[in-house]
Amino acid sequence: MMLQKVFLLGLIQWAFIVSCARTANGVPETCAGIVPMKRRQHTMSIRRFGAIGDGRTLNTQAFQAAISTIRKLDNIGGTLLYIPTGIWLTGSFNLTSHMTLYLAKNAVIKASQDTGAWPVINPLPSYGRGRERPGGRYISFIHGDGLEDVVITGENGTIDGQGEVWWNMWRDGSLKYTRGNLVEIMNSRDVIISNVVLLNSPFWNIHPVYCSNVVIRRVTILAPADSPNTDGIDPDSSSNVCIEDSYVNNGDDVVAIKSGWDEYGIAYGRPSSNIIVRRVTGITSGFSGIAIGSETSGGIRDILIQHVNILNSGTGIRLKTNVGRGGIITNITISDIYMENVGTAIKFTGNTGDHPDERYNHLAVPVVRNIAVNNVVGRGIGSVGSMEGIKGSPFQNICLSNIMLQGAGQELTWKCEEVVGSSFGTITPPPCPQLESQMSSFCHSSYLRYH
Template identity: 45%
Template sequence: MEFCLNSRKPHALGIVLAVLILGLLSFRVAECQTSSFMEPIKYKALRCRKHSAVLTDFGATGDGKTINTKAFKSAIDHLSQFADDGGAELIVPPGKWLTGSFNLTSHFTLYIDKDAVILGAQDESAYPLIEVLPSYGVGRDGGGRHSSLIFGTNLTDVVITGGNGTLNGQGKYWWDKFRAKKYNDTRPYLIEIMYSNHVQISNLTLIDSPSWNVHPVYSRNVLVKDLTILAPIDSPNTDGINPDSCKKVRIEDCFIVSGDDCIAVKSGWDQYGYKFGMPTKDLLIRRLTCISPDSATIALGSEMSGGIKNVWAEDITAIDTQSGIRIKTGIGRGGYVKDIYVRRMTVKTMKYVFWITGDYGSHPDDGWDPKALPVIKNINYRDMVAENVTYSARLDGISGDPFTGICISNVTIGLTEKPKELQWNCTNVAGVTSQVTPRSCDLLPPSDKVFNCPFPDHPHWDVKLKTCSHIGSKKIEL
């Protein structure tokens, strides 16, 4: 089967050629026909594409039962030839498209229609085992690790977007096996992009991931925008968005309901992380809404051994969530978390508004170094309002390795009807507060002067998204 994709030149739009050759039996029969997907498409993206194809043109069936992994792979393999000629987009039309893991290519857009659902296959063999991450040493669940449903590595200019189309990981199959300890390798994520530059993941609904939902790792210039991420609040390790050893990441306008941290910022695990030495830095998180009764709105760590620095978070809403910004680390982690700036956070029903944990003790193996102590400093929170809170703060540093430079200002915390008597539980930390209610602990004494904790200008990552459109049909040759 040959495919002849047309360029998106105005004079070529909507042209349909039909040629019927009848004659000698030795002649090949050919027919050009319109694509099965005809509706106009318009979306915002880092780049628009010159070429376009529809998944059904590669033999896919959207009945929710037929496995379409081969169709996805064939389509993307074919479209990769247009990388140097304006790039290409693959349109996933309305339907339910069951598939295993497939890999993306550079200068490429995967567009998922508003009425399209990509269903993750419930079969381990549909997700090949791949190399463990060098900054982790093992799979995060232990053992090896499976390729994600949508995967890509060493890519440039890749867009995963849609009209709020859906990725459904059908995670219950995996959660049940994980809870029963019947599985020894790391479950697949929904989207993982590795060693890549200029990545956009936007305008999608992600449901029931087997484990983490979105995992950009060892990448830079990443935009994650307008995602709705949903998982049962008791589902294991269904983190929403996990930027991991990445540089220049923007996460904005997302709504997340999760069984784990809504956003977890990471950079490698113990000796593997600090040896690999790739921090997450220059991260902007804004306009996030989180619901996660057993976990954090934004977690820094616990795998932070490569370092985390220069993080800005603003205009954050947390509802019925265990904690606000939580720093998770421990002896053996090494690395650092520093230069963290948070402002304009609204909290409704929460166990801990502020939580720093210095005894997070999970390790990849027995090779971790008990002398590798983390550095936690210059942590800034300001302009926050909370209501129905059980504890204002639990801040636990490490004996002999205090966490310093903690600044909290202009924070009002309303307590639950039965709050804990000790509202601020602080050990091995140092810092200062201003205009904080209830009064902070003695290790974070109120300042004599009213001030605001710093929130410096974040880098001006003014991403200019283009308006891309697909109008009319393309032609295929069968």
């Protein structure tokens, strides 16, 4: 609890410092208003349904009854389900449309550790199987499918996944199906997740998949450094997503943008697009602060990432794909990044990530182009990084500008293969020759926009 308080205090201080940060080219500096936070017509407490917040009583039926009641109401104005101060133990539950799940100060919704009570649901069609195991997957702790106008918010109350039992099943090989996420919203629109703490997720923390109009802001995500696959925020085959003013300290990527896995993602064909990530601070000891991929088969395009702090992490900025993925990754701008004590600063690779099965198309080669990385400062960097594209499909129009990386005592050099691009401004250490070609129109416009 003390660790959680320290991180929350750090988030508040950091958010105040960057609150005056502006975005370029007229982009609004905040997500507020993109999806309006509605005043609900009805309010009801979880206590109305017999729930007891003593941390011992199982309240699954109370949560299910409350949401069933909300679903049956005249929801023109929607309903707020109020979770008072207390520890509310429950199994997984499904949200409904036109509702706000509101956690009061010091309210904790705590996941039951009875794994047998978590239903198994179908795999995502763009993955074809569970991400970890063949077949289905355990449902997420808080789940929603086919919804509209859904809000999870409050006074920095906590959603605690109690993930250690799941992590141990993964470690000892006893896991039968892919672990559930902490919060997953599918096939939905107009979603807000804000002002909550997510703690100890079994798997990925926040997973909007096949969604549009999603705002995630002022969230704190915490999990031990050795907790497996506890990604922070993973927008997946989703559009019009804004992630901002958040703090993540976890056991995998801080933010990872995805769009489906090999032949299943290609067939489903839904890209991730129009995504903003800004004013996020992240710590992840062995993984990436910002990741594109490795599941990229539906395509990833029109992404803006800026004003991000990456501390004490494995990799700063990571793009990862593979032969068999297919998909087009294009029009990505990453700007104003600060790194400290990071193993590898920037790493783009076309030969990473596993496959769901042996039926993937060996001719499905991803296309990577128009990636701009501007205004990066790094201190205590172990390795500057690499740009390694795919033979026969090199990464095109990779643009670097004003990047200053300081190592921990050793010489830093770039490694480049199958990549073509431009570099301008101050690049320290100097870029490799493959990144000194004539500036493309994309690189030029990116440079003008952020300088």
